[in-house]
Amino acid sequence: MNMSTRAVDISGVHKVFGRVQALADVSWGAASGEWWGVVGPNGSGKSTLLRLLSGVDGPDDGSVRILGQEAAAYKRKELSRIVAVLQQDGVPPVGYTVRDVVEMGRYPHLDWAGRDTAEDIVDRVLDQLGLALLAERRLDQLSGGQRQRVALAKVMAQNPQILLLDEPTTYLDLHYQLQFMELLAEWRRKAGITIIAVLHDLNLAAQFCDRLLVLKEGRIEGAGTPGDLLTENNIHRWFGVDSHVMPHPDSAVPQLMLKRRE
Numbered sequence: 001m002n003m004s005t006r007a008v009d010i011s012g013v014h015k016v017f018g019r020v021q022a023l024a025d026v027s028w029g030a031a032s033g034e035w036w037g038v039v040g041p042n043g044s045g046k047s048t049l050l051r052l053l054s055g056v057d058g059p060d061d062g063s064v065r066i067l068g069q070e071a072a073a074y075k076r077k078e079l080s081r082i083v084a085v086l087q088q089d090g091v092p093p094v095g096y097t098v099r100d101v102v103e104m105g106r107y108p109h110l111d112w113a114g115r116d117t118a119e120d121i122v123d124r125v126l127d128q129l130g131l132a133l134l135a136e137r138r139l140d141q142l143s144g145g146q147r148q149r150v151a152l153a154k155v156m157a158q159n160p161q162i163l164l165l166d167e168p169t170t171y172l173d174l175h176y177q178l179q180f181m182e183l184l185a186e187w188r189r190k191a192g193i194t195i196i197a198v199l200h201d202l203n204l205a206a207q208f209c210d211r212l213l214v215l216k217e218g219r220i221e222g223a224g225t226p227g228d229l230l231t232e233n234n235i236h237r238w239f240g241v242d243s244h245v246m247p248h249p250d251s252a253v254p255q256l257m258l259k260r261r262e
């Protein structure tokens, strides 16, 4: 890839649902290899933005470019080789085995005869995520945290350049939340992928993301480093809550403690 090519670039994007302006004149982009957290109150347009970036939906106005080309100009399978998406509940508890699901991640890379172009990748990913012993287990026999690890294995097998995540840690306990974020960080370090993650947990976002994109009522309220953006004033402006913001003792990134009202 040409290193000057931006991973994603959107400009002048509008998206309307009935009378709701989900995104209003949004212009923003991510350089290759960056990790962006997309944050903001409920209903601010975060998931809508992710859907436009994944190509499942198009803007009403403006442009959404992936690696320099309009998202709509890609063939479905071609875009799936570049962009992978992981949702809140990444894989549902159905009867497929762990291996089946991770193999599904390879679909965009199968040739015309259904042959995989990189056969060993499924076993490598299963090993890397500590899932080798669970490979033949069915998803409905796994915990939510284990299933989310399988969902991560599936998108890793997909081997994308850009990973989109929509609140991926919502159903995870503290241990799995941290483990999930560390696995993403390691993957990015090794493969240089671009990560764009909708996150509600600002403390996790501050610890892992290079930059934050803040949306409110469909508009960009800020784009920059957690250190620049996560101030007590901003938190109040965006979420209507009072907080203490303090530097993390290890890394000095801002960490948030909510104040009670009384």
Ligand SMILES: Nc1ncnc2c1ncn2[C@@H]1O[C@H](COP(=O)(O)OP(=O)(O)OP(=O)(O)O)[C@@H](O)[C@H]1O
Binding pocket: 017, 018, 020, 021, 022, 040, 041, 042, 043, 044, 045, 046, 047, 048, 049
């Ligand atoms: N398919 C749809 N039909 C109608 N309205 C929609 C649709 N998708 C989103 N919206 C509306 O667009 C606005 C933005 O929604 P979106 O899901 O992008 O917000 P969000 O920031 O991801 O919210 P949350 O934090 O609650 O997940 C909301 O007002 C929502 O009700």
